[in-house]
Amino acid sequence: MALNDIFTPMNITLIILFVSSAFFMSGKVRSDLVAMCALLALVLTNIITxxxxxxxxxxxxxxxxxxxxxxxxxxxxxxxxxxxxxxxxxxxxxxxxxxxxxxxxxxxxxxxxxxxxxxxxxxxxxxxxxxxxxxxxxxxxxxxxxxxxxxxxxxxxxxxxxxxxxxxxxxxxxxxxxxxxxxxxxxxxxxxxxxxxxxxxxxxxxxxxRDGDEKRKGKTLDDLADEYQLHKLTHLSLPEHSDMVGKSLRELSIPSLYNISVVTVEKIVNASRFNKSVNEVVAGPNTVIERGDILVCYGKKSNLNRFIEEKELTLVEKEGAGKDIFDFKDIGIAEVFIMPNSKLVNRTIIDAHFRDEFNVNILGIQRNNEYKMSDLQKEKLHSGDALLIQGTWGDIASLGNRQEDLVLVGQPLEEAAKVTLDHKxxxxxxxxxxxxxxxxxxxxxxxxxxxxxxxxxxxxxxxxxxxxxxxxxxxxxxxxxxxxxxxxxxxxxxxxxxxxxxxxxxxxxxxxxxxxxxxxxxxxxxxxxxxxxxxxxxxxxxxxxxxxxxxxxxxxxxxxxxxxxxxxxxxxxxxxxxxxxxxxxxxxxxxxxxxxxxxxxxxxxxxxxxxxxxxxxx
Structure with missing residues (x-):
């Protein structure tokens, strides 16, 4: 049988369709790229003009x-x-x-x-x-x-x-x-x-x-902390001679170098001989490290130990460590879901500049009922992923206006109460x-x-x-x-x-x-x-x-x-x-x-x- 009898226009079309369908089903290549490749294949084989x-x-x-x-x-x-x-x-x-x-x-x-x-x-x-x-x-x-x-x-x-x-x-x-x-x-x-x-x-x-009484309740802040096992934050103090002093977190690149997250920074304010008050601020890319700061970090023990050793940090023991990882007055946590057409899909957290873009930190990822709480920076985001985020309540609430990328569902009672009619x-x-x-x-x-x-x-x-x-x-x-x-x-x-x-x-x-x-x-x-x-x-x-x-x-x-x-x-x-x-x-x-x-x-x-x-x- 001649090749011309095998590779007829109809057979070529069916082959292209079959290959395209295989890629569609695998989900490993974006559907629009598959469609464009199929279109080009039809043109290059002279099936269509x-x-x-x-x-x-x-x-x-x-x-x-x-x-x-x-x-x-x-x-x-x-x-x-x-x-x-x-x-x-x-x-x-x-x-x-x-x-x-x-x-x-x-x-x-x-x-x-x-x-x-x-x-x-x-x-x-x-x-x-x-x-x-x-x-x-x-x-x-x-x-x-x-x-x-x-x-x-x-x-x-x-x-x-x-x-x-x-x-x-x-x-x-x-x-x-x-x-x-x-x-x-x-x-x-x-x-x-x-x-x-x-x-x-x-x-x-x-x-x-969930079982018992919690089965009928929504996710409270403590529920989210429980679900993501978010109780093991590490507090680290800097030495006087630390080379981190005076630098912003963006310059230090701690997440990419050590695979840990700096979630908040405790800064001393109104220090006096008899009184010293501490202000907890969200760790943003522009947060500058100062003398006396305490870094509140989250990550694998091995990564934290390397960070402590290389930067000569001191572990600070906090009283009453447990569920109340934040005071939840100014700083909060919530869940967001990645939209299918989000620009974040198939990008790592580092490549997406997540903290710069949304001014919040990612503490954990839930995917197919499995939780990933460490080594997040190089993790590719998928459509439908649930992210546990942390930031000021104002920055978290502002994510409600970013529905092209994220759906904010953490703290649903408070979010639903914010529904208002815009003048337009x-x-x-x-x-x-x-x-x-x-x-x-x-x-x-x-x-x-x-x-x-x-x-x-x-x-x-x-x-x-x-x-x-x-x-x-x-x-x-x-x-x-x-x-x-x-x-x-x-x-x-x-x-x-x-x-x-x-x-x-x-x-x-x-x-x-x-x-x-x-x-x-x-x-x-x-x-x-x-x-x-x-x-x-x-x-x-x-x-x-x-x-x-x-x-x-x-x-x-x-x-x-x-x-x-x-x-x-x-x-x-x-x-x-x-x-x-x-x-x-x-x-x-x-x-x-x-x-x-x-x-x-x-x-x-x-x-x-x-x-x-x-x-x-x-």
Whole structure:
């Protein structure tokens, strides 16, 4: 057999797709880089032209996604989403059932208009706070919270797969979907989700890791200290002749040289013959070491001993050493979680200049329910990591405005109490409502309505400037969509989509359109467990379209099946960003997602296969 017969355009396309999928599943390479490599491979092998390769970057879907990220950023930045959600959730009082239903409804409603990841970032501290105040374990609500953000497919702009199938229909000469075409489907998904998750979460997620009375309480400052075993701080005094005197902590580079953290510095103030008071200050990069200072350090004993020996330091024995490691009046500790699109992901603490950037110290990292408390400086940060931070209460509270990078959930009761309505929130609400009206009435093209709303968010001050607008864009998602669109083009042009759809029609067609619909739905659902829902929708949309055309039935139920199946992936913590984001916060294990998410995913598929043809007949 000649090489030309083996390396046909279709086979080359399938090989590139297979290799790309393997990298997507491994998670070791960023998804946007994989998509760009796949795009270049298709061009270099002459499967598609350079113009076709770059067409994704001018696609209305990509431009709409950019605009929607900015609009969502304005809604979050002004506190509008947080204000609305917190006020509604307060209606639940101390009722666990009411709170569960309201969490699902509010999350899905917000997720219908803005990013589901951003929705979870806003809702998580509020839900934790209310659950704690009602003496209910937050574990019961956090996984349903993440799932509900994906179930909010109530509008055309709710998720990228919705936009993808609308464009596929238009491309093939069918009517585009309206803004609320997904509303009946989304309501069914949400109804099924609430019913199924109410019982599954009660069975599998109500049990907390803590025992006794603490099981029903939130994390206090002492709880955090207990959890991270933060009781073994070492106090070190400097000799008179120390070469550290007069230098800042940035100049001394103690964390990188010794792998220990200087968390506070005790400085003598108002010293007199009869009185000496000590002031404890947070150890920041600009903190200058002075004579008489005591360094409060944390780290491995071997690293501390090396530091003591090389710098000729003296160990200071403190009375009453134990839980009260700080006075917690001016200096505090809290937990934050790393966002999926954070600039900190895959960077070490040293490379990220964490202390310089956020003016707080990292004392510990929790990842997959394991705690790392030493040698942190060269540790790479991952999406969903929980960090124990320490700093002044003012600096900790300011992290609440850095939701593009971190979600502050430590001390949830105090944080939720700080929720206030920014003076720009009404402006953000008006802009969002006008955008929705423009899209519903088709006064202008949907992409123009979204881009106009994005620009207005900046002009009206809902976002401070264009730099902040750009920070709210998840560029990884944008490049992933633009990079994978040419793969869908290659799929169609080389005949791969036709062969796959023909195989589906040939194998399942004799059993009727319902069997074919089930094949499309569960094929999409299975693939979404391993690669992003956007990439899956881009690949399966043309397959579903051709399968419907080959069978001579309406493509609408098949297109909706692709969009819904791509979004409803619950059986893995890594299938969607919201699933990963709540994993550490809820102390979930991988098997928790299998126990709760897999039955829900299967039940949702069965219901959709029955319901979609009733809403959109064959």
């Amino acid at each position: 350079p113009v076709e390769a770059l067409s994704g970057f001018s696609s209305s879907i990509v431009l709409m996604m950019v605009g929607l990220f900015i609009v969502g950023g304005g809604i979050f930045r002004t506190g509008l989403a947080k204000l609305i959600s917190s006020k509604i959730l307060r209606l639940a009082g101390n009722s666990e059932s009411k709170l569960f239903v309201l969490v699902m409804l509010v999350t899905a409603s917000i997720g219908a208009f803005v990013s589901n990841t951003g929705t979870v970032a806003v809702m998580m501290p509020i839900v934790v706070s209310i659950a704690v105040s009602a003496n209910i374990s937050p574990r019961r609500f956090l996984m349903p919270l993440a799932f509900a953000s994906s179930m909010g497919i109530l509008t055309l702009i709710a998720t990228p797969p919705n936009l993808i199938i609308s464009e596929e229909l238009q491309k093939n000469g069918y009517d585009a979907l309206s803004f609320f075409s997904f509303t009946p489907v989304g309501l069914i998904c949400l109804g099924i989700g609430i019913i199924v998750l109410y019982f599954l979460s009660k069975i599998f997620l109500s049990k907390d890791d 929130a009404p402006v953000a609400a008006i802009i969002m409502v006008l955008m929705v009206i423009a899209m519903v009435t088709n006064i202008v093209a949907p992409v123009i309505a979204v881009l106009t709303a994005a620009v207005m968010m900046v002009i009206t001050g809902c976002l401070r400037n264009m730099e902040e607008a750009y920070k709210n864009i998840n560029w990884e998602s944008v490049v992933l969509i633009a990079g994978m669109m040419p793969m869908a083009v290659a799929f169609e042009q080389t005949g791969a989509a036709g062969i796959i759809s023909g195989t589906l029609v040939g194998g399942l067609g004799p059993y009727g359109p319902y069997a074919l619909l089930a094949g499309i739905y569960f094929g999409t659902s299975i693939l979404t467990m391993f690669i992003s829902n956007t990439a899956t929708a881009l690949l399966f949309a043309p397959i579903g379209m051709q399968a419907a055309v080959n069978m001579g039935v309406s493509p609408y139920p098949f297109m909706f099946a692709v969009a819904v199946a791509a979004s409803m992936c619950f059986a893995s913590p890594f299938s969607t960003a919201p699933n990963a984001l709540v994993m550490s916060a809820g102390k979930y294990k991988f098997m928790d997602y299998i126990k709760v998410g897999l039955p829900l995913q299967i039940i949702m598929g069965i219901v959709m296969i029955i319901a979609l043809p009733l809403l959109f007949p064959f």
